[in-house]
Each structure stands twice: as structure tokens, then as C-alpha cells.
Amino acid sequence: MQAIFLGTSSAVPTVERNIVSIVVGTSEGQLMFDCGEGSQRQMLYADLNPMKLKAIFITHMHFDHIMGLVGLMMTMELLNRTEPLTIVGPSGLRKMLDFFERELYMNHRYELIFRSAEPGTVYKKGEVRVEAEKSMHSTESYSYKVVQIKKKRKFHTEKAIELGIPQGPLWGKLQMGETVEFNSRTIKPEEVCEPPARPITVGISGDTAPTDSLVEFFTGVNLLIYESTFSSDLQDRAREMLHSTSIDAAHVALKSGAGYLIIYHFSERYRDVKLLESEAKSVFEKTTAARDFMKVEILENSIKVEQLKLRCAGKDADNKVGTKRGRSF
Ligand SMILES: [Zn+2]
Ligand SMILES: [Zn+2]
Numbered sequence: 001m002q003a004i005f006l007g008t009s010s011a012v013p014t015v016e017r018n019i020v021s022i023v024v025g026t027s028e029g030q031l032m033f034d035c036g037e038g039s040q041r042q043m044l045y046a047d048l049n050p051m052k053l054k055a056i057f058i059t060h061m062h063f064d065h066i067m068g069l070v071g072l073m074m075t076m077e078l079l080n081r082t083e084p085l086t087i088v089g090p091s092g093l094r095k096m097l098d099f100f101e102r103e104l105y106m107n108h109r110y111e112l113i114f115r116s117a118e119p120g121t122v123y124k125k126g127e128v129r130v131e132a133e134k135s136m137h138s139t140e141s142y143s144y145k146v147v148q149i150k151k152k153r154k155f156h157t158e159k160a161i162e163l164g165i166p167q168g169p170l171w172g173k174l175q176m177g178e179t180v181e182f183n184s185r186t187i188k189p190e191e192v193c194e195p196p197a198r199p200i201t202v203g204i205s206g207d208t209a210p211t212d213s214l215v216e217f218f219t220g221v222n223l224l225i226y227e228s229t230f231s232s233d234l235q236d237r238a239r240e241m242l243h244s245t246s247i248d249a250a251h252v253a254l255k256s257g258a259g260y261l262i263i264y265h266f267s268e269r270y271r272d273v274k275l276l277e278s279e280a281k282s283v284f285e286k287t288t289a290a291r292d293f294m295k296v297e298i299l300e301n302s303i304k305v306e307q308l309k310l311r312c313a314g315k316d317a318d319n320k321v322g323t324k325r326g327r328s329f
Contacts, residue, residue, distance in 0.1 A: 001026050001148050001200050001298045003225060004308065006042035008264045008290040010207075010229050010243075011064050017292050018042050019064045020265055022225065024202060026148050028128040029054035033144060033204045039068035040075055046293055047311045050076055051083070055123055057130060058089030059206025060141035066093070070100045077108045084111035088123060088130070090140040091116045117142045127151055133217040135208035137242045143214055145221065146202045151176050153193035160192045200298055203258070207265065209239065210248040218256040223298045225290070226252055228263035228276050246276040250283035260303045264290035 002025040007018035019036030023043070030052050032039075043050055050072055058066055066089075076085065087093070094114050100106055115122055123130040128148050135143045155175045165171065165187065170180050174189045177196060181187075203218040205226040218224050229243040238245045244252075246263055253261035261284050266273050277289035288296075288305055297304040 001146070001202060003202060003223065003262070003296045003298065004046055004048065005262075005264060005290045005292060005294045005296075006039050006046060006048075007036050008266060008292055008294075010227075010265045010267055012268050013038065014268050014271070016271075017266070017268075019067075021068065022204060022264075023048055023053075024146050024204075026128045026146065027150070028125040028148075031123075031128075031130065031146065032056045034059055034065040034206065035068040035072060036064050037067035037071075040072040042292070043072075045310045046308050051079055051081055053085065054125065055086035055088065055130075057117075057123070057132075057144050057204075058087070058093055059135070059143065059204075060137055060139050061090050061092045061096070062137075062139065062207065065206070066096070070097075070104070070106075073108065074104070074106065076110065077106065081108070081110040084113055086113040086115065086123060088115045088117050088132070090142070092140070131217075133213060135206055135214060136211050137207045137209070141206055141208060143206050143208060143217060144204045145217060146204075147199050148201075149199045150197045153177060153189060153196055155193050163187065163191065165192070198300060200300065202298060203256075205244070205249075205252075207243060209242045210244055210252050215252055215255045218252065218258060220257050222259045222300070223262065223296065223303060224253050224256065224258035224260070225262045225264060227265035228280065228289075229265055229267050231270070231275050232279050246279040247283055250280040250287060253280075253284045253287070258284075259286070259301070261287040262290050262294075262296060263287060 004023045006021040009017035009019050013019050018038050020034045021036050021039035022033045024031045117132045121129050122132045131145045132142045135141045173180050177189050179188050201221040203221040203224045226249040228246040228249045230238045230245045232245045232247040249263050273289045280287040293308040295306050295308050
């Protein structure tokens with residue numbers, strides 16, 4: 001699983017940072033979390049194709065988290081998207097989409113599946129599910145958690161041959177964790193496979209003050225992506241606005257037993273976020289401050305951070321939208 005940061009600034013963009021949006025790549029396709037203004041252009045730079053998005057999750061109805069959504073949907077329409085798109089968010093989002101569909105004549109040909117966010121599982125596709133939990137902000141808001149369970153187990157061919165199981169569908173079933181019958185004998189997957197891999201999980205906070213229920217929700221996540229709007233000297237301001245400081249983010253990571261912490265959603269007052277990163281590290285060492293176009297590969301016991309090579313200079317700047325993504329206009 002990977003997370004790509006398209007925007008990491010709160011409220012307003014800066015020269016270095018667009019406003020928030022994160023794309024999580026899973027075994028079942030790409031999922032977007034929040035869609036600040038300009039996110040679709042950031043996708044172009046990152047060479048991400050909006051047609052590949054399976055679902056978009058909105059944490060709350062503040063402009064910096066939703067103003068890119070309608071433009072992105074219109075682009076999908078112009079590129080002749082036919083695959084259904086799931087959108088999950090606060091119930092007010094449905095009203096906003098109704099308004100734009102009516103006033104902008106958005107007659108999208110693809111099926112739009114809208115689901116109001118609520119605590120529990122809000123999306124499921126194959127090996128991947130997304131859960132939501134209420135967060136604490138100045139409007140109805142949610143945090144999300146992506147859970148990817150790899151069903152296919154490591155298969156020991158020699159053990160299967162030893163047991164006389166013929167190569168074919170029975171091998172496939174055992175590999176997917178199913179018990180099978182062969183020659184009036186029950187064969188359990190454990191007899192020929194490694195135990196199932198542990199799920200890979202990523203938590204995304206959205207905007208929130210720290211809460212006990214979020215600590216519980218994020219328990220044991222491999223990677224926690226958590227907002228850090230302010231540094232610790234602005235703790236009072238953070239509380240008043242129902243946001244978190246870098247120290248708050250680190251405490252949530254520590255208490256929930258997260259593997260790694262990436263902080264994001266920085267106030268534009270911080271041109272350099274080293275202070276926020278070092279404050280968080282003083283509580284939770286395994287912390288990195290997000291940058292736009294940072295890609296984080298999430299493995300079972302580690303993460304790999306790299307900066308994407310952008311598609312924006314010289315010959316790469318050719319507008320390949322028409323040829324590469326389906327339609328010329
Ligand atoms: Zn925000
Ligand atoms: Zn907000």
C-alpha cells in the first residue's frame with residue numbers, strides 16, 4: 001500500500017504546498033482522501049490518472065477539503081468515465097453535489113455511489129475496506145482507516161505434492177485460505193500454506209482535536225497520517241479551533257501504538273515545518289513531516305519514503321491528456 005501526498009497545507013495554499021489531498025494506492029485500486037482546490041492538477045504532476053480512482057472520501061465540509069471535488073468530477077465526465085465512482089462524506093456533501101449537478105448540468109455517465117459517512121465500515125472492495133470514526137472538529141467530521149488484508153497465502157508446493165493434492169483449483173482454494181476435501185480427507189490451508197499475512201492499515205485523521213476514541217480507532221495502524229496544524233506554543237489556538245498540534249499528533253501515535261507517523265495539514269504560517277517535525281519526534285521518534293508529492297510505501301514492519309519525480313518540465317510538459325487518458329478536446 002502507498003500514500004501519495006498531493007497537498008499538505010491547511011486552509012490556503014503556499015508556494016511549496018497545495019491544500020490537502022492524499023491518494024492511497026491499494027491492491028484494489030486508488031482511493032482519494034479529501035480533495036482541496038487544485039488537487040486534479042497535482043494529480044497531473046504526480047502522473048496519477050483520475051480515471052483510476054475507485055472512491056473519494058471527504059473528512060468534513062470545510063472548503064480546503066472539498067473545493068477540488070467538483071472540478072475533478074467534471075474532468076472524469078469529459079474523459080468519458082464509465083466506471084462507477086464511490087464518494088463517502090458527511091451528509092451535507094450530498095446536498096452540495098446535488099446543487100452542482102443541477103446548476104452545472106453535470107450529467108455524468110458513470111454511476112455515482114454516494115454514501116453518508118458514519119462510524120464503522122463505509123467502503124469494501126475485495127481485500128480492502130475503509131472504516132470511519134467521528135473526529136472532533138467545528139463541523140461534522142470523520143477520520144478514516146484503510147485496512148488491506150492479503151488473502152493469498154504463501155503456498156508450499158512440495159507439501160501439497162507430498163499430500164497427493166493434484167495441481168489445479170484445490171491449490172488455489174487452499175492458497176486463498178479455504179479448507180478443501182480431497183480423497184475423503186479434509187485438508188486445512190495451514191497444512192500447505194504459511195499463516196495469513198497481517199493486515200496493512202493506514203489511518204488518516206482529517207481535521208480534529210485529539211480524542212480517546214481516535215486513539216482507539218487508530219490502535220496498531222502501520223502508518224498514522226495525522227494533522228498538525230500548529231506548533232505546541234499555539235496549543236490554546238489549536239484547542240479553540242478544534243485542531244491538533246505536532247505534540248498532540250505524536251501523543252495520538254504513541255498511545256495508539258502506530259508504527260509510523262506522518263504529520264500534515266500545516267498552517268501557512270510555517271514556511272519550514274522542521275519545528276513541528278522535531279516537536280513531534282521528541283514524543284514519537286518515528287515521525288516525518290509530509291511534503292507535497294511525497295510517496296510513502298507502507299510495508300508490514302517499515303515504511304519507505306521518497307519524493308516523486310514530477311511530470312512537469314521540458315518534454316514531459318507536453319499535454320498528453322488527450323492521448324494518454326482517452327479524450328482530446
Ligand atoms: Zn483543514
Ligand atoms: Zn476543517
